[in-house]
Amino acid sequence: MDAMEFFQLSTGKWRSQRTTHHLAFKRAERGESEIEIQALSADDPKIIEICQLHEFDPRSAIGGAFVSWHGSMGWDKEDENHTGSTVFALLPDTSDGRQGTLLRERGYAEIVPVAGRYHMDDEDGLVLTTDYDTMSSIERFWFVSPSVRMRTSTLKRFGGFSTATFCTEFRIADAQGVSFNSDVADFSNLTPDQIEKVIEPTKSFSFFG
Amino acid sequence: MDAMEFFQLSTGKWRSQRTTHHLAFKRAERGESEIEIQALSADDPKIIEICQLHEFDPRSAIGGAFVSWHGSMGWDKEDENHTGSTVFALLPDTSDGRQGTLLRERGYAEIVPVAGRYHMDDEDGLVLTTDYDTMSSIERFWFVSPSVRMRTSTLKRFGGFSTATFCTEFRIADAQGVSFNSDVADFSNLTPDQIEKVIEPTKSFSFFG
Numbered sequence: 001m002d003a004m005e006f007f008q009l010s011t012g013k014w015r016s017q018r019t020t021h022h023l024a025f026k027r028a029e030r031g032e033s034e035i036e037i038q039a040l041s042a043d044d045p046k047i048i049e050i051c052q053l054h055e056f057d058p059r060s061a062i063g064g065a066f067v068s069w070h071g072s073m074g075w076d077k078e079d080e081n082h083t084g085s086t087v088f089a090l091l092p093d094t095s096d097g098r099q100g101t102l103l104r105e106r107g108y109a110e111i112v113p114v115a116g117r118y119h120m121d122d123e124d125g126l127v128l129t130t131d132y133d134t135m136s137s138i139e140r141f142w143f144v145s146p147s148v149r150m151r152t153s154t155l156k157r158f159g160g161f162s163t164a165t166f167c168t169e170f171r172i173a174d175a176q177g178v179s180f181n182s183d184v185a186d187f188s189n190l191t192p193d194q195i196e197k198v199i200e201p202t203k204s205f206s207f208f209g
Numbered sequence: 210m211d212a213m214e215f216f217q218l219s220t221g222k223w224r225s226q227r228t229t230h231h232l233a234f235k236r237a238e239r240g241e242s243e244i245e246i247q248a249l250s251a252d253d254p255k256i257i258e259i260c261q262l263h264e265f266d267p268r269s270a271i272g273g274a275f276v277s278w279h280g281s282m283g284w285d286k287e288d289e290n291h292t293g294s295t296v297f298a299l300l301p302d303t304s305d306g307r308q309g310t311l312l313r314e315r316g317y318a319e320i321v322p323v324a325g326r327y328h329m330d331d332e333d334g335l336v337l338t339t340d341y342d343t344m345s346s347i348e349r350f351w352f353v354s355p356s357v358r359m360r361t362s363t364l365k366r367f368g369g370f371s372t373a374t375f376c377t378e379f380r381i382a383d384a385q386g387v388s389f390n391s392d393v394a395d396f397s398n399l400t401p402d403q404i405e406k407v408i409e410p411t412k413s414f415s416f417f418g
Contacts, residue, residue, distance in 0.1 A: 019228040021377045023393045028228055030237055044238055122331040144347070144363050148370055152361060154353050160394035161357055164373030168230045184232045185369035 001099030003090050009143065010037045012180070013173035015072070020165045033071020036167070038202045040064045046087045054103045055116055056091055060161035064089035064103075090118070097206045102128060135162075145183045210333045211306030212299050216274045218352065219246045221389070222382035225280070229374045242280020244378070249273045255296045263312045263324055264301060273298035273312075299327070311337060344371075354392045356380035 018031040040047050044185075051058040060186045068085035092100035099119035116130035125142035135157035143149050149169040155162050171180045227240040249256050250276045252273045260267040277294035301309035308328035324336075325339035334351035344366035352358050358378040364371050 004344070015413075017230050017232075017235065018236065019230070019375060021226050021375075023377065023379075026226065028226065028239055041367060123336070127332070138353070144370065144373075150361065150363075150373060152359065152375065154359075156394070158394040160392045161353065163396040164353075164359060164375075166230075166361065166373075166376045168232065170232075183369045185365070185367040185371040203295045 001120060002062075002092070003100070003102075003118055003120055003126060004039075004063050004097060006120065006124070006126050006141070007037070007063070007090075008039050009146065010065070010149065011039050011175035012037065012171055013177070014149065014169045016069075016167050016169040017170050018071075018073070018165065018167045020073075020163050023161050023162055029073055031071055031073035033069050034065065034172075035069045038066045038175070040066055040087070040089075049088045050087050050089050050105060051091075052102050053105075056101070056103065058090045061089045062092060062097060147180060148182050210329060211271075211302070212309070212311075212327055212329055212335060213248075213272050213306060213351070215329065215335050216246070216272070216299075217248050218355065219274070219358065220248050220384040221246065221380055222386070223378045224381050225278075225376050225378040227280075227282070227374065227376045229282075229372050231372055232370050238282055239284035240280060243381075244276065244278045246277045247384070249275055249296070256298045259296050259298050259312050259314060260300075262360070263313075265310070269300045270298045271301055271306060293413065295350065308344050356389060356392050359366075 014035045014036055014037070016033045017046075018030045018033065020031070021027075022029060023037055023136075040063055042058075042061050044063075046066060047061050047064050048058040051061055064087065066085065066087050068083075070083040086105045088102055088104045090097070090100060090102060091098075094100065099117070102116045102118040104114050104116065114130055116128050118126060118128050121127055125140050125141060128139045128141075130137050130139075132199070135155060137155045139151060139153040141149060141151045141195065147170060149171075151165075151167045152167070153165045155164075169201075170184060171177050216298060223244045223246070224256060225242045225244055225344070227242065229238045230236075231238060249272055250269050251267075253272075256270050256273050257267040259273070260270055273296060275294065275296050276409045277292075278290040286416075295314045297311055299306075299311060301307070303309065308326070311327040312323045313323050315326065323339055323341065325337050327335060327337050330336055330349075332351060332360045334349050337348045337350075339346050340349075345362060346362055346364045348360060348362040350358060356379060358380075360374075360376045360378070362374045364373075379393060382388050
């Protein structure tokens, strides 16, 4: 799978459940958002525009995506909202399209245009590395099924890790807007006893404690 | 890096910050634990014993670890505690030791002995797959620095995903028990204004919204 195929599999509408671990504060912050992703072809005006913005030759791009979202985080101030959109473009530097430069209109941590590096790992996870002036981020996205996508990201600044974030994302509609039942376990026919049993496993720890 | 080297790097005492997304309930549960990991050599009596328990030839094992922990989760009942320990053994089936069988005294979700499959991926993450009678789990562990380890795990049952868990783990002591400052950003000399700025990045979303 190349990165463009990864984005094509990502099209449609998703519900995202998010947790940020604030490492220095030893606190966790929760959030939720709805995300919509459209694939863009290499000749889309938005792709050409973002390449020009970054002074890259648009003919190097194999395509990209337009992403829009709205959501909320636990530590929001009252007037805050998380509605936004961005465009990104893929410029592979290998013939298999599995690694290269990713251009974004806005980055994870800053609202200025950023160029990062991407590669597909051997489990077909998409790994993005972005260096900013005062910080750096590593993000990894992967599918656990066609309708469940996950991601982790870590942000480094002031000489150490500041946050680690985990998102679980379910497809709620396909690219044509048709709604979709994702691969979440269906507990609707379980008895209270069975539900009690369902949440038990999380009450024992994994093999590393 | 082979899996045994991964475990050697994991020795010592760790503080773990944990979040479980209960997917069907759309809820998140927090937890914390302290974990201690000791590497075991191939000829350790504990390794020989667990191989015999699973009816594997102990000579196939390259070593393993003894792990103990105590912690708490948000949904605990009053009398619940998460103190425990386990032994696991690595039995590679390739000469580079990067994949094979992992024997555990107890699994992620059940307290019976389990045998799973492990492999090291191309980012030197350790991936474990375990099939139980009524469920299956995939776990991935990786180091973001020598003193910061992360893991994600997903649990599948009743025909779908039931939980997704994310842990951020900091080394607090090395294998000799000497305490350790992990690579967490130090905010102690920042002004309130700077701290405000530090938590800002999490208030904008990543490139997928």
